[in-house]
Amino acid sequence: MDERASLKKKHIAMYIGSLNKGGAERVMCNLAEYFFSIGYRVTLVTTYLSDDEYDIPDAAWKVLKANNGKNAVKVLNPDEDERYVDLKGGAPVGINRVFSALMPYEKGSRIQNFTKRIDKLTNIWETLKPDLILSFLGKNNVMAIQSASGLGIPVVVSVRATPSEEYPSFGLNTSMKFLFPKAAGVVVQTNGAMDYFGAFIKPKCKVLPNAINEEFINHEVVPFDDRKKVIVSVGRLDENKNQKILIHAFSHVVKKYPDYRLMIYGDGPTRNVLEKLCGSLDILDESGRGLPGKVTFKGSVDRIADRISEAEFFVLTSRTEGMPNALIEAMSLGLCCISTDCPCGGPADLIENGKNGLLIPMDTDVTMAANICHALDRLMADLPQARQMAGAALEVREKYNPDRVNNMWREYFEELI
Template structure:
């Protein structure tokens, strides 16, 4: 049977981030295999990753709703949301209720602003395979596809029970994901959560980006690194606390953290509060971060939960000795075997994280062994191999 050659990726944006990078890497590879690729985004943000000119980008707010029914539905839903903000929410507050959902976390908002324009796209592209990345885009895609004969693939990109996800969004997701025709997960832990899934599913790890530098084999700088989106799930305060303990014994070491995010200002303030400004440094997102860190002493991930961390995979691939928390979602545990190609520590355990970093510093032979074993991930996660597995879903 001939494969469908039209693919639509639904995602929040193509700004910096792990899922965004995976979509860009897959799009480039599948486009080179002569697939027709469209990328549909919820939000208007600068595109952080290179894409071929032949890939078409859509933004939900720019996509027209042309049918009479669609226009009436959007008008009605917008009026309902206006009534919620103007009258219902103040009334609930008056009676002491503080748990009502925000307007942009309701089914009405998703349907009016995302599902309606996406629905017109899917009606005009019934021959495509539609992949949803990130929870909000999955919801919008599956809402839009109801009643349309199109193959929809639900793609989980994080810990399904992440504590920072609004409960109303999780409730909508858990009610709609069963409508998908297939599902892709990064880890077995993620797949195990969706017990009512009845469609075909696959566990496919993230591909490595192309052009990563080769592993460094010389004497490493006395610097510990991390590069990630600076939000609460990364638990960077834990890393700073563990490094503070390490610094008391190894004052010539520094900690350098690359990335952007809502926690950055508070993390800088925490560093100043601890008097670590001369030892802990924050850098912006850098496209050449791998070249900058390849000769560092180690990479340390302190996350509380992840899907499958791209920064961890890339650190392994360039041969950095890695210390990672065994975070919820199972990604670190799937890729790292204790003291074979990295060191795993319990979530939130500052003493264990400190011990892992100290062990790498004090045992150069172990550091060299971890580096060599870690780099073997390059073959396993090459874009060619991973794209083959995605292609099997189409």
């Protein structure tokens, strides 16, 4: 394809902090690949180059191990350490990438830095001239609208979690309330998230759910009766994901069902605390082999569908969630799922309590741990009921099929463009 033909394509710029392995980042990567696959020009604009990023098969850039070669470009990781990329070292005609972090020599005072970040983004938009800007998450959304002001480029911002969590401070919340009415659209994942916004923003809102990753849609569904006696948890190990209540629940239920084991996938700041908790409860599998009656921390891994597909149960323990990818994916593999009924309503949008999974009401950690224990006990004692719920959960494969959801995004963007 010649350059002139390429320039005639519709062009979307997608803006986010980095492509670090998280739920919002994965959705943006999937959207980038989808729009590129149907003929759009796509440019990913990120502040940083994370050290643990999702792989983009059609990436036009290549990460370099050092400053080697004439095409090496210096960028920063989220800790502001130097990293290097070759922006043309990947696919010859692929998804492009631009970095927006202020380099050390560009920085001034705190107030000057904010203005410089806005100016740098404005220059990026003026250079790229995209037909639409899509931004994800918190401060990025505010900066995207402000930096594109007056350029005539429609900006769609997306709130990926509970709005009050993404805009917690007075200053950020005030900026959001002032700038969001100027956006072309505000994408949220649940009706509960849309209800957060007032009269000037709510008419701009569009509910667009997450699509199930192709890895899960294409994966075989293991018959429930052939599954292993395993409970799995998948997600970042932090206070919001609140895995400690699952550990407490497991420590009680495993006394009655000693053949079960708990596999925790993910990493994060609370890992040491959680491992110590398991040690104090004498349920930590320090061998890492997944011994019955023990908890194994598996860390951050690739090909998660292969690793959890033979488990019987999946448990989500979050305090807040948007539309939880891990829950959709577990349901799509036919696991029997239990989730906290947390704001802003993502699990409740997915689970019809008692039909295709179980919802645990929000309460104190002690009460929720007890309720998860009771739920696991109930299902382990009645595996035919667990099998029935797991089978019903497979309906998400149709409702959140990538073709269906991606088409919703495409139709929405084409209306705005």
